[in-house]
Amino acid sequence: MSISLKNRSLISINDYTPEEICHILDIGEDFEANRHQDLLHGRVIASLFFEPSTRTRLSFETAIQLLGGNVIGFSSTSGTSVQKGESLKDTIIMVSSYADLIVMRNPIDGSARFASEVSSVPIINAGDGSNQHPTQCLLDLYSIRKTQGTLKDLEITMVGDLKYGRTVHSLVQAMCHFNAKFNFVSPAELRMPATVIQHIKNAGLKYEEFTELEDVIPHSDIIYMTRVQRERFPDPLEYEKVKNSYVLRNEMLANSRPNCRVLHPLPRVNEIHTDVDTNPKAYYFQQAQNGLFVRQALIAAILGLK
Numbered sequence: 001m002s003i004s005l006k007n008r009s010l011i012s013i014n015d016y017t018p019e020e021i022c023h024i025l026d027i028g029e030d031f032e033a034n035r036h037q038d039l040l041h042g043r044v045i046a047s048l049f050f051e052p053s054t055r056t057r058l059s060f061e062t063a064i065q066l067l068g069g070n071v072i073g074f075s076s077t078s079g080t081s082v083q084k085g086e087s088l089k090d091t092i093i094m095v096s097s098y099a100d101l102i103v104m105r106n107p108i109d110g111s112a113r114f115a116s117e118v119s120s121v122p123i124i125n126a127g128d129g130s131n132q133h134p135t136q137c138l139l140d141l142y143s144i145r146k147t148q149g150t151l152k153d154l155e156i157t158m159v160g161d162l163k164y165g166r167t168v169h170s171l172v173q174a175m176c177h178f179n180a181k182f183n184f185v186s187p188a189e190l191r192m193p194a195t196v197i198q199h200i201k202n203a204g205l206k207y208e209e210f211t212e213l214e215d216v217i218p219h220s221d222i223i224y225m226t227r228v229q230r231e232r233f234p235d236p237l238e239y240e241k242v243k244n245s246y247v248l249r250n251e252m253l254a255n256s257r258p259n260c261r262v263l264h265p266l267p268r269v270n271e272i273h274t275d276v277d278t279n280p281k282a283y284y285f286q287q288a289q290n291g292l293f294v295r296q297a298l299i300a301a302i303l304g305l306k
């Protein structure tokens with residue numbers, strides 16, 4: 001059966017089946033082998049970032065340019081009519097009359113789903129509050145498959161801010177398709193939300209919660225570090241209490257599995273010491289680069305060009 005994602009928004013990773021997810025990863029491999037493919041001639045893609053970004057915005061915009069398309073949009077609401085009080089609904093209705101596809105990051109949970117309901121063109125969610133970051137999830141899956149040779153039967157350790165970190169929410173949901181075993185390492189205040197845990201239970205899979213990182217390193221295939229999301233804390237004092245909870249250092253990887261890889265969605269603050277960067281198990285910069293190929297694949301698939 002052929003797979004088509006033409007005109008399909010991507011709001012949550014759950015919007016796509018495991019077969020559709022793997023289809024995007026396969027197309028991503030094609031772009032990794034040949035990133036210059038002039039598929040978007042004359043197409044306009046809107047890149048609307050209501051919240052800061054380095055990797056997601058720049059990799060999307062690079063992807064569009066490498067595909068021969070044109071980008072419109074903004075990297076902050078400064079200088080837009082959002083500053084005059086224009087609603088998200090009106091902004092999306094207008095932009096969807098200019099562009100063939102909209103990539104949007106917004107600080108409000110659920111904003112991407114809302115945008116997809118008022119837009120006349122597909123929406124790609126580039127992160128909505130602490131809810132979902134499905135394109136990060138795709139590049140995480142791509143990186144896991146590339147380094148482990150499979151997505152199946154892996155032990156994934158997620159570390160840090162599991163409450164506000166949208167990337168781990170998306171990744172748990174996706175890895176539930178592939179019989180993962182999950183280890184969650186966090187301070188009590190930043191545990192994985194019950195809704196995400198329920199997803200694991202519904203899939204009949206196993207998870208364990210830890211407070212000490214050292215306990216889980218020796219049996220992890222993937223160690224997925226995350227930043228404590230300062231901008232999502234209602235009380236800055238609460239952030240101060242937990243901001244330095246976990247710092248991965250090179251010596252801590254001494255007893256890790258040979259296939260173990262350290263991932264991080266980036267940006268990091270101090271949760272991975274720079275002495276890890278030269279360890280062959282550090283994969284976070286290649287992981288971010290993989291985002292380019294996966295985003296090329298996603299754009300091409302949604303526009304019906306792959």
Ligand code: CP
Nearest residue numbers: 053054055056265266
């Ligand atoms: N991983 C990620 O979303 O990074 P940016 O915030 O820089 O886009």
